[in-house]
Amino acid sequence: MPISLKKSHRPIESLSREAWVKAAQALxxxxxxxxxxxxxLAQTLGVTKGSFYWHFDNRDALIRxxxxxxxxxxxxxxxxxxxxxxxxxxxxxxxxxxxxxxxENGLIFAALAQSGEDPRVAPFLQRATERRLAFGxxxxxxxxxxxxxxxxxxxxxxAAYTGYFQLLRATPRVVQDVTDLSGFVHHLxxxxxxxxx
Numbered sequence: 001m002p003i004s005l006k007k008s009h010r011p012i013e014s015l016s017r018e019a020w021v022k023a024a025q026a027l028x029x030x031x032x033x034x035x036x037x038x039x040x041l042a043q044t045l046g047v048t049k050g051s052f053y054w055h056f057d058n059r060d061a062l063i064r065x066x067x068x069x070x071x072x073x074x075x076x077x078x079x080x081x082x083x084x085x086x087x088x089x090x091x092x093x094x095x096x097x098x099x100x101x102x103x104e105n106g107l108i109f110a111a112l113a114q115s116g117e118d119p120r121v122a123p124f125l126q127r128a129t130e131r132r133l134a135f136g137x138x139x140x141x142x143x144x145x146x147x148x149x150x151x152x153x154x155x156x157x158x159a160a161y162t163g164y165f166q167l168l169r170a171t172p173r174v175v176q177d178v179t180d181l182s183g184f185v186h187h188l189x190x191x192x193x194x195x196x197x
Contacts, residue, residue, distance in 0.1 A: 015047050017055040017065070024066040029107040029169075033115040036063055060120065067112075067124040074105050074128060082135075088142035089196070093189045095139070099161055100185045106165035113162060133158055143194055153192050160188050 023045055024036050038059055042049045056062045082098075085091035100106070109128075115121045136154030141147065164184075168175045 015045055015051045019045065020052060020055055020062060021065050021069050024062050025070060025108055026104075028066060028111050029104060030111075032111045033063060033118060033121060036066075038062070063120055067121065070105065070108055070112075071124050071128055074109070088139050089193055092136075092139050092143075092193050095135075096157065096189050096192075097182075097185050100164065100181060103165075103168070106161070107169050109162070110165040110169040113166065129158070145194070157188070157192055 020041070023041050027035055027041065036059060038049055038052050042052055045051075052062070056065065082091050082095050085094065112121050112125050116125050133151075133154050136157055137147070137150045140150035140153045143150075145153065164175070
């Protein structure tokens, strides 16, 4: 489901830093990092460029702030949200469903992955991927799997996530016509999370 940026019907004299960051993230999800432009965002938000410069020195500073907010929300906070669930099977299944249901951030991830060679994007993408995989490995090891098996299953889960959102971003109608998301995630969880013995 593509994210839309709606043009404001009333002028806003000042806009928070967070509003600029969220607007940049929505634009990144829809059109990629290269599409982030101060003037077009100002028009979309119904403000002057002066509002932008009150919070940011330049376009790169906005992109960095958008990436920092995404990294914090989607990587660092995962451990605090799901790490306290003691049953590793339940934790893994909940994590899979939450990841796939969060289409906004999944589409941002897909857009960032397409810009993975951009030096502004690469370190954020690498850290997020490493944290997510490490969390998955830890959760699979908590099920009693060997390190090698846990790494393989975590990578399979992450590959399914990245592939799904890349396809959803590139061909949304095709993906939505083919799959029932809940059923898809159930099949994935059943395949990757071993049943209780």
